[in-house]
Amino acid sequence: MDTALALQARRASSLLRARLARIGGALASLADAHRKTPITGRTLLQAAAPVSFGWKAAVWLSGVTRARDALAQRTSESAVLQFGGANGVLGALGCDAERVAEALARGLELALPATPWHALRDAVARLGAEIGITCGVLAKVGYDVALLMQPEVAEAFEPTAEGRGGSSALPHKRNPVGAMLAREAALRAPGLVATLVNGVAGEHERGLGQWQGQWWTLGDLFGAAGSAADAIIEVVDGASVDVGAMERNLEARSGFVYAEAVSMALAGRLGRRQAQVRIEQVCRAALSNGRSLQDALAADEALVALLPADWRTRLFDPRVMFGAANVMVDRALAAWRTSAES
Amino acid sequence: MDTALALQARRASSLLRARLARIGGALASLADAHRKTPITGRTLLQAAAPVSFGWKAAVWLSGVTRARDALAQRTSESAVLQFGGANGVLGALGCDAERVAEALARGLELALPATPWHALRDAVARLGAEIGITCGVLAKVGYDVALLMQPEVAEAFEPTAEGRGGSSALPHKRNPVGAMLAREAALRAPGLVATLVNGVAGEHERGLGQWQGQWWTLGDLFGAAGSAADAIIEVVDGASVDVGAMERNLEARSGFVYAEAVSMALAGRLGRRQAQVRIEQVCRAALSNGRSLQDALAADEALVALLPADWRTRLFDPRVMFGAANVMVDRALAAWRTSAES
Amino acid sequence: MDTALALQARRASSLLRARLARIGGALASLADAHRKTPITGRTLLQAAAPVSFGWKAAVWLSGVTRARDALAQRTSESAVLQFGGANGVLGALGCDAERVAEALARGLELALPATPWHALRDAVARLGAEIGITCGVLAKVGYDVALLMQPEVAEAFEPTAEGRGGSSALPHKRNPVGAMLAREAALRAPGLVATLVNGVAGEHERGLGQWQGQWWTLGDLFGAAGSAADAIIEVVDGASVDVGAMERNLEARSGFVYAEAVSMALAGRLGRRQAQVRIEQVCRAALSNGRSLQDALAADEALVALLPADWRTRLFDPRVMFGAANVMVDRALAAWRTSAES
């Protein structure tokens, strides 16, 4: 029965990897296409300095790449022959034991492990943990999109389609149903993984209760991840991105998300610490007066004198703030291509 | 802070691997030394056909080998630089961003990942899952020994020492304190792993609550596994094995654990199905008369006529039942040596 | 040691209930004060028909009421004497056993359970589950506020204070640090609860590893809930509510959140099904033209003829949509008062 579990796991794992490949492909396109699309960076759900939407997609892609690679490795480690007879040593087969085991492994194209794993099920737990982690990676993509899709943010959207995410009572609603399914999986995954980790150690040669339920639990995990992957395929394949809204939301932050850029620009003249203190004062004043950072800065002639003449356009430009984003996108795309070829 | 987490994880992981190396070494010795020591195979806590104690140790060893190898891999994957500044793209460093990141990675001897992992923490969850699984592997060793140490079984024992596992009220008691600590870790591990799997996906560039608690949870997991490993080092280094008790307990099963061997011996003459049916009848009769299988067989002249003349010594010999045990021990030792050299 | 656990649990539980009392008090005030404050109802993070902010607070309050009541009950059930001597039956005390047990229970003001619970620890798991659930209730309050506090929503805020939730790099940031701590607790709680449920059944009279770790795990749960409660006390005591922003965000939905109200108003004339179909058509047309629902309706003379003359003010008024909100607030306040008196 455990060998049947291994065979099913290998097949389910292969299907899941194919789905991750499709998601990775779509994310790679988004990452490349939106290298220069500015979007508000958001930490603790508050506005931080801008990033590029392509870089956001590259972060998602990196997670999918790691999950796909790890899944392949865990599967090859755990989908191995379990063949030990009544007590593990194949005594009933006498001297033929080893030959039969080898033939069976060859026939099923499963590796032959050093010893049977029936009562020491660490490899099943490793595979299950990876599937659970994959749910988390998919939920990251989905939930970020759902947050961007809030009507007050409205920067990116899951696709619409007849019967998809609508509401009869509220016909304007466009529900993030893909994100919902991915989150559902990710909320369930930790407990299911715990179950498999709880069943690593069976008593002696066959434990009391560890292995009977793993079939269901592993099936539930594959089901959750498969449902999440299908949902996220729809999201990334059909996502619509509102570049204008991303820019408008950035602008609506009254320049404050550029505070660090201004501070860095001043650091060469004032020293880093002093630059930071000064900008903090300007920010506070601006906040209490309801002014933008630009206007507050312009009113402080001493500070403006230390800045380049074109500071309004040069420092308050989201693209200036991208730092290493582009190099990271390159690396994420390269890692994905390496993975996709394997 | 995440990079500090990575550095601490790398160090804790290296200490844990060193402990696993010591446990593996002791188990390899037990596996090799007890290749010919028969012990009752036990499935669902009932007596099954005999195995060798060396093979039991080889099963434990295989688990330790896999855990030690996986731990190395997970550590190298998860103990990577996390360096992204306020929002992940290192905007404050401008064009220097990438150069600084590379220098930092080199200085700390940490790999530089494609993208920051602050808000997509799958690698931390992978490492944590492996530590939790390691607790299960260690608990398998400890609990099997604790079951063998029950006074009614009394086949193997944790070491005694002044102040170790004694009881003032019951001075004869020799408590399996090593097993207790390993089980304590293994009972706690699934929940702690669930916590890390629950924190894979953070909102946008910095999540709300996922990363703050992981430091503690990962610390708890390393603490649990370290405590379990220390405890099992004592168990395997100082274990005493009562070979005589193992044989006596086997003999006390009135020959029934050899039913399969007798059935296989008859299969050549009666066919497999018929042999099984006949032996089942003999077993039932023996059980209801309180006789041993040997005596019940001897009374069935028709059956005895189909068996070799020396059936009493040939079939009722535990070593005949070892099947592929020895090959498995060889494989487990070879896998361990490969691992230990890495 | 288990009795010490019971005593500590009773004390920690009492402290936690005091914190919940304070949170409940603040939420009750919010619920009562904002009965008539409209806010966008939000389902799946999308705009639905309006609710009152007081009603939102009443929902939070109901959870706090239930948690506080359940905590009292679980504590009185689990904080009971554990006194059984070496094996549970108090044999060493001979005929005095029962008398001593009763005196001890009286002295510690702990109930005397029917039998010792050392090896059957369901009551500890019940208490732990309740503390974990309390973390979830507190995280609901915190996370809802954090979502309202997003700069694009900006309807309610955690308090600001020197050194609270600020950022040196981004001086304008006002981080939801209370929500963060509550979420941190809620993300950790499920795994910790799993650990206690995993330790319900100990072998025979003293189990191998179930009880040793519960002290820490229960301590971690109380620590998590206490940290979450302290954080939410700050949030609810100092929350600022921007009633104007709540109204502006509602208005920005172009009337679509009133689609159900219009549909209900038409149902008397057209039948429910037909009314819904017609409004759905109007909504779609409005969405594709970028018009408000009001304007799209006004253009459909046949429909307008079926509506009351003052439909623009009557149907597009959030307060009309409150349904049973006020009765629910009353019930929640009444339940809270009953709980607070106990």
Place this chain on the structure above:
Amino acid sequence: MDTALALQARRASSLLRARLARIGGALASLADAHRKTPITGRTLLQAAAPVSFGWKAAVWLSGVTRARDALAQRTSESAVLQFGGANGVLGALGCDAERVAEALARGLELALPATPWHALRDAVARLGAEIGITCGVLAKVGYDVALLMQPEVAEAFEPTAEGRGGSSALPHKRNPVGAMLAREAALRAPGLVATLVNGVAGEHERGLGQWQGQWWTLGDLFGAAGSAADAIIEVVDGASVDVGAMERNLEARSGFVYAEAVSMALAGRLGRRQAQVRIEQVCRAALSNGRSLQDALAADEALVALLPADWRTRLFDPRVMFGAANVMVDRALAAWRTSAES
């Protein structure tokens, strides 16, 4: 849909309570019938001073009583109406909202909660936690019996029946299949409970993913507990108890399990501390000489002089060691009767 969940939960809970009633009844009979049956007390799987088998059954019974009572309470708290319309306030029903809600609650015989619980699901988590804890209580009964059923212990047994727990390869085997099913449930329960605790807090008026999966998870928990309860009904209804084996195993401990009794008897003459030190010395000497405690004592004339003349029969009698066992059995039976009547 949540109300359907509540209705199903109420029904499943009622079925589970009926099963627990049957188990409680059988355990109450065992507890009463075996008040005077001595059995080895076992702590950390080692022999401790004797207890009565009736008392062991009373400990199990106490757990079942608590679980059955808690299940009733959690069910009445969680199986309450969920009725709030699209956003929770029943706006579409206008002024009829409250009247309809009350009528619906009356019709379904469900309590009407203060506020809807759709997005704050603490009550579902409370019910789920209790079902998970019930699995642990049932596993305690099953696993204790499975340990007693080990062939080297052989003190109590699950029933045999055609096709129940047999093995074709090993026809003598009598597998603890009831214990296996209860353990399977108890190993899965902690993770499933974690899932429900993970879904307490939904975003705003309808959360993203919390509620969709709870239907399955709660169903899995009821399924696990139901399977465990059915299995344990068979175990306790048909358990066979070998009173002779219990006594023989006690006697095989060479008197050491009475060390505390001897020590207490000497305490009046030597002081408690001194008595303990002396007995510890005698025990060690006996252990290293392979003698029984009785024989070792008899050889120490100075000690024997301090003991009553009939010490061999008086002190080395398991029934003398029962302490408060009988009072505890009375209490457990009384608590059960109170519960069974409710």
